[in-house]
Amino acid sequence: MCQVEEDYRRQLESANVSSVSRKCLKCKEAPAAVVVRGGDAHCRICFKENFIHKFRAMLGKTRVIFPGEKVLLAVSGGPSSCSMLRQVQEGLSQDAHKKLRFLPGIVYIDEGGAVGRSMETRQRTVSELQSIFRATGFPFHIVPLEQVLDLPSSVVSAAPSVSGRPAGAYKAAVDHFIQAGSEASLEEEQEASLPDVQESQTHLLQQLMASAQTLTAKEDLLSKLRQHLLVHTARTEGYSKVMLGESCTRLAVRLLSGISLGRGAQLAQDTGFSDSRYGDVISVRPMREYSAKEIAFYNHMFSVPSVVTPGLDTQISDKASIQRLTESFVTKLQADFPSTVSTIYRTSEKLQTACRISSATDDCGRCLLCMCLLDTSAEMASALQATLISDQLSHSKSPASAVPGQDQGPAKLEAADPAGRCCSSGGGNRGGTGGGAGCCSSAQNFETTDLKNLLCYSCQLTIRDMTSVDHLPQYILSAAQRRQRRSLMREEISPFLLVDANSEGEEE
Template sequence: MCQVDQDYSGDIRSADPPSISKECVKCKVHPAAVLLRVGDPYCRGCFHEYFIHKFRAMLGKNRIIFPGERVLLAVSGGPSSCSMLHQVQQGLSVNAHKKLRFTPGIVFIDEGAVTGCSLEDRHKINTDIKALFESTGFPFHIVPLEQVLELPISVLQQLHVSKSNSASSYKVAVGEFDQNKSCAIQPSCQQKEPADVNKAHTLQLQQLMTSVKTHTAREELLSMLRQHLLLHMARTEGYSKLMLGDHCTRLAVKLLSSISLGRGAQAALDTGFSDSRYGDVIAVRPMRDYSAKEIAYYNHLFNVPYVFISGLDSKTSDKDSIQRLTESFVTKLQTDFPSTVSTIYRTSEKLQTACMAPSAVEDSPRCVLCLCALDTSAENASAFQATLISQQLSQNKRPDDCLTTLKYDTNKSGADCSGQCHGDGSCCSSLSKLEAVELKTLLCYSCQLTIKDMSSLEHLPSYIISGAQRRLRRSQMRAEISNFLLDETA
């Protein structure tokens, strides 16, 4: 209790800060080299063991990567993905205590076409990346983002591979791998030189990004195109796993921004350890237990090389996009409250996906952009339906004004037209145009917002247009023959 005659003239700031031990908290012998958290100082050796153990424990605990599998490492050149590459390189070395049992490959996507880099800068970055990859001895691929415009329609299809991932099958695979140690992993250092950049594709890609009106939607679209290209590379090169370098700080920001963008139903796949939305290729995030601070300390102490590459959000203000605003909010809050990132990250671990099981792949409707399960099947009294009604009332336009037509080459889509068209120029099979209203029925809520922020849809990649047309044709065909189909509930 406060006293009337109590003296308050003393300096309240004279209290000493909490003392931090100068010895390692683990070995209690060597002097501390890093301070991860208050009261957790580590020496150089203990921090190295701690970092390696966390990486291999993450892979061993989940048991998703089976022995002998081919794993494609998506390396962007940044500190986190290069640290992941360094961990894999050490785990496959001869002197490794618990050697990794998979066969790695590396892929780098050159995004200079959308970040404003000149051809000279892109060539220099690719040269540095190539030198970094050659030092590992792993096969690698340097792919320009322009190749996303040449992807086949099959990249949007979810393929199902009947393979048991139970604990017993994992132990059997480990036993078979250990018995056949004579066939130890020796990754062949096959290289694929960076493909020549098609100037026409570069211009088309830049026009696509320019058609997006907001920076928020631009980052979302770039992320989807990047994932499509990574998935295509994994499938064509024969990799069953795709390893991403997202750390927990980035995932905490991604979780909050995803919820803000209406991706709450897909948050578990976007931020979890494993992402099985593609079916035959599973994406994993083994760096998700590391903070950005831990990765920076490790790279500095053990000379892990990385290449600084400016991204789409470089030199932008905090208010340019929802992603940047969320990142600024989380990092500033983390400065005053060090448990902010870990709290958000632990919350993401409790989320479950809304996607259907792999056995129901063929029957589950998927978003044509992010390839997640559609979250637009809601009841009439839901908040989503209320949002749609508000949008329709606020537009106050004629139905003809709300239809944005997207024309494309029917030969590329694989549609067969006999040439019998109506007098108004429309194709008899309605395959020469794609309406934005129809496209929205094939998108999840978040991707609908991304497409809504595009001023023109004519620059979308052809495989997305073809995939949407194929889905619409199948739905139309099913509706036409619905009277002749047997009721599944009968």
């Protein structure tokens, strides 16, 4: 048995020295230069080969990105996204083994306005990133977050998917790409800089972020707005895939924080390799096999440049938000138990969406913010229904206000427009952006609209922490009223629909 008086310090020190000075685990010849995990010691060359192999093997075995397809690389300037950019750049070189065959482009979303950075600081960050982007030779786009206020309402609508391809379509696309040869080439490099941002737009964005009372709600809202802007940029520029640089460590933190935020039904799409919630634009995560430590070693050993910009969670305490607390918990646990992140990550691979299947164009069954399938259609005796009833009773000011929102919606909409008409379906767009913002879809009239029925449980918690929904972007308010009008129309004509009769006959 172990004795208190025994000293194990010398044995532990000798064990650490021997693990660092041993030979490479793969080639058995060169001395180990990096130890990512306890038993994985690699030399410099084998570490690079293994790093590159995991990236290209992830893209090859999934076969989500077809040859000649345009892929938009979302680069934030951090270590993970810049490492992803380096992998794509080396994979497209002429002497690359298992050469990549898609056409990449780069997008950078400047979030300085949301965190209160000055315009001079934002321009300096953009200049540093421009030098990195120009070295790749890829076309790049600099998009300020303020543009999310002028997006069209089609951003929160799922477009028809083109993923239904035959089994041999990938091999046929590879053969066609090889035969085309030099015909498939990258677009010419564009000179992109930070567009002129009006102070009024920045002020509106800051009001939107300030309306969220907690940092947890701010981070969740910011991630939704960033995702909307990425999808809109991909659609307008003709990209069918968006490549995200989220590491294994980041996805492990998102998994646990998502469970805490009530996103259990959406975790399969939030952490999976492929995310097709928008239909025509699919997000992929090729860096999900790499830990943050592994990426940091690779960037340091092979001089991968990165530009770190401050965010909402910069220089804050560990208990400031659920996301920050989860990140601190996972990283500290990983330091003592190196298999923590890997175990959480492998668990996320087994997750599947259990919600009802909905068509790509059925927006009524999707959340207005995250575009995932709604998880609020639970049984009456479920824990979710008990939570919703408790929330309604706690926020009710009178017996009439305790009535569920679906019963109050028609009367409220009639109060907004006595004639029952709306001009948002016409040409009343704001600023010519196609947002569908008409006379009865203004933010002033949106106070009467019940928004909770259009959101999943997690997004309902985010909206609950906001002081007012009037600060939400106009495209969200317009889409909300359009969905409610469509739901009211469906209820009115439901007794006359022949589809319901046919479905009932088939069931019998």
